[in-house]
Amino acid sequence: MSNARVLVVDDESNIRLLLEEILSEEGYEVTTAEDAAVARTAKKNQDFDLILLDIWMPDTDGISLLKEWSEQGELEPVVMMSGHGTVDAAVEATRLGALDFIEKPVSLAKLLRTVEKALEQRRAAEPRRSLVTPMPAPVGKSDTIRSLRDQVTRIARYDAHTLLAGEPGSGREAHARHLASLSSRSAGPFVVASGDNGTTAFLGDGQEPGALERASGGILFIDEICSVSAGTEQMLLEVLEKERYRPIGSSTDRDLNVRFLSSAPPGFEQDMNDFRRELLSRLSIVVIRVPPLREYLEDIPELLRYYVDLLVDSENLPFRRFSVAAQNRLRNYPWPGNILELKNMASRLLIIGAEEEITLEEVEGQLTPGASIDEPLVKQDLLSMPLREAREHFERAYLRQQLILCDGKVGRLAERIGMERTHLYRKLNALGVDFRQVSADE
Secondary structure, three states, X not given: OOOOEEEEEOOOHHHHHHHHHHHHHOOOEEEEEOOHHHHHHHHHHOXXXXXEEEOOOOOXXXXXXXXXXXXXXXXXXXXXXXXXXXXXXXXXXXXXXXXXXXXXXXXXXXXXXXXXXXXXXXXXXXXXXXXXXXXXXXXXXXXHHHHHHHHHHHHHOOOOOEEEEOOOOOOHHHHHXXXXXXXXXXXXXXXXXXOOOOHHHHHOOOOOOOHHHHOOOOEEEEEOHHHOOHHHHHHHHHHHHHOEEOOOOOOOOEEOOOEEEEXXXXXXXXXXXXXXXXXXXXXXXXXXXXXXXXXXXXXXXXXXHHHHHHHHHHHOOOOOEEOHHHHHHHHOOOOOOHHHHHHHHXXXXXXXXXXXXXXXHHHHHHOOHHHHOOOOOOOOOHHHOOHHHHHHHHHHHHHHHHHHHOOOOHHHHHHHHOOOHHHHXXXXXXXOOOHHHHHHHO
């Protein structure tokens, strides 16, 4: 693709010069950037047909920059580069929209083949300027998923602010995007902001527009709304009350034309005082409960087929199928990381495997380490024990697993399982669960 514009982002000057020389000789127009700040400026001033993006950079790493562009809906074709490539980095990059992943030192043949392949994909792609990414309906035939599909479809018709309550990894944002694609705002932007962002993320910084402005006419999804700071809480309350906002650096107010979708952890209502009662009451006119994966385990085989097909089609991963034994094992796994854990595991197995069939042994090797602690719930024969002993085994294994998911933080664990912290400390002590040791082991 002669005269294609390529942006090379790498903090190593010798790599930048080498890639610039090679690609220029092949007829490409090459721009270089030594860090994320320069890359942002270059991308703002010019459209590129392809971006070669290094992962490890001193100011902002390439994965974070890729995520930033993806969330802003400004993602041109990107190929990631790294001298320390890992499977996890490759999986994360492809999840965020990267077309390919090449390791340094880069071979000339591999570089040119990858660049040409990426540009061919761009030429073959249909024009797509829809700002809300079309999202399929939740996959599954269980009563749980059927009910969720019906609820999302019904609520999408109304322009009410909606809160999606569920565990991390359960697909809250995916369901929000599906709802948005069914709503009257489907042609508008879908902008994501984190609850722990400051006010400038919503109102801008005087140079770049904030989330409220970028989401005008569409949807603003606030991830983990319960984590907003006091200052952000006050700002959002004023915006919701007045239905107007003033971007930083502007002298005039603007009308609010946004439907808010937000996510929150399960049981947020129980601690409403702590979780901004007034703000949440305004943003949760409608509440959708997103179930954890362990509540619809019968849909695991269909979900595995769906994600394998999706990853093969969208990320060019090799096709593999799960054996019956592997599927059965996964139907009896508790999935602490929910649907995100399932998708990431499928990605890893497609990337690292060789044979077409995914075996039970491969699956066992990919399951969360926390599921292999001394008392894995899916393998422990509790029925052979007296009730009191079985209950203690279950509680000990359950709390150890939950502690791992909460990074050993007892406060976070109390919030997650709905137990008062003082009582939880006593329970952990009685069961002999040392939260400090669990954190250190993990």
